[in-house]
Amino acid sequence: MIKQLSITDKRKWTKPSILAGLVVLIALLPVIQGSPYILHILILTFIYIIAAVSLRTITISGQFPLAHGAFMGIGAYIAGMASKWLGWPPWLTMPLGGLMAMGIGMLIGYPFARLRALYYAMGSLFFGIGVTYIIYAGGIWTGGYAGLVGIQSMFGSSKVAYYYFFLGLTVVCLLALYRFEFSRIGITLKAIAQSHLVASSVGINEGWYRIMVVGVGCFFAGLAGAGYAHYNTVLSPASFGFMATLWLVMYVLLGGIKSFAGPIIGTTILVLLPEFARDLKVYSPYLSAFLLLIVVFLMPQGLVSLPKLVMLWYSERKKGKKITHVPGN
């Protein structure tokens, strides 16, 4: 799981080229099937992929925040308000949304860095709920219960333009987070997760690293949220409440928290699946919960480990057959 420490040696080219091929295929999709509804669903998938992967990045340090939906909300509302009240263009408000989420995340991370495991999750949970209430209480500035309307849109009503923009953004964000995790920074964070005592005994400033990774994770959540603001042009506090956080956690757990690809797969399945079975959409929370239970019991490493498990099962079966065959001979 943890690749070699030095990244200097040349990696094999097969994996990157397969992934590049996949991206090209996804990029060709609007040409084949340009239905605005499908594009809309895929754009949302891209946005949630960024958020889910950034959530998992925080968890490699052994922290499990339960406020990621709220950080998306912070990014979205900061960008939305800057756009509406100050008239700033999207290319400025989006980084601003990310940076503000990062700043607030690190500020909150500072007192939380002393909390561990359950306490950390609880603290961040209450913070997340608090953010929703602040948005509700924001009156005219945040739009309160009615929601924030009048955010500038980026490309008007052209779904195709949005599609390519968010595809590009997702690729860039994933590359950035991948590099982060598989560099020495990620190794150090994984070391802290395994033993913070040992880590600090070899001179790792554990507290700073824990705050730093929260900042990085929140930046990408805020960026995704800001992108959403300029895509949807209308924001409602309910989209960033505790349920939003819970869905992100679901995406990560279902796909596989131990693998970089995990949240990507989890998000894709959980966002797309209800669309293919429209009649069942009302039940999607129940079905997702059921799916999660099955995954947790049968493949604790998430859906990402499915191919490996199938292969293992297949080879076991073959072996089993051979053994039962021998006495018959």
Next chain:
Amino acid sequence: MFLETKGLTKRFGGLTAVNHFDMYVNKGEIVGLIGPNGAGKTTIFNLITGFIRLTKGQIIFDGKDITRKKPHQVARLGIGRTFQLNPLFADFTVLQNVSASFHLHPRSGLLDIYFNTKKYRRNEAYILEQSLEIMRLVGLDKVKDELAKNLPHGYQKMLGIARALAVKPKLLLLDEPIAGMNPDEIEFTMTGIEKTKQQGTTIVVVEHNMRIMDLCDRVVVINFGQKIAEGRPKEVRENEEVTRAYFGDEHVAGS
């Protein structure tokens, strides 16, 4: 004096774990810190390395006051340590354990790491080389690709020492390095400690096993958080108070 503690005191609620403990260590020495179970030896290590806040007293290392420093700051000044229960980066390989521990020397900035600069690549190459050398020194080079959690106890202990050496310590604090080892492993570890000393590292070692005394230049004995004896290993062994602390009153000759 290289390391000096003055009036070191630690109270946990009503319990005084360490009480006005004075100790000094000269450069290049191996000092043994011995005493019965619960005497406060590990607490002293934790106080020196900043893992526990002290109640009263002062700790001076290499001319600097390190009394209220945090663990990573203490490591930065050149104090490496091992732990009694020996936690590891369990899911890392042996090599990853050691190279991840090279956090300080050489040090790469976050941006250097992220953008894979020339300086960072040079540092990584150096770290790899140094890690292999340390692993050879402690005899872990044959198992470098094993996961740390799959190693036998003796190897895990050595890995703890290897990791502490990655800090390039001027002072090395070893917490029960030979506890639970078989005689061969003890022999091997003691040679390793001797070698480390010859390279100029000052060492303080906490141990139950009296064999460690053979290595020590000086021994400090504590009981109930207080120093009860100090001196050359031979002197200490003959000290009445020490015998009493370890074996009880009836074993003291002539009493």
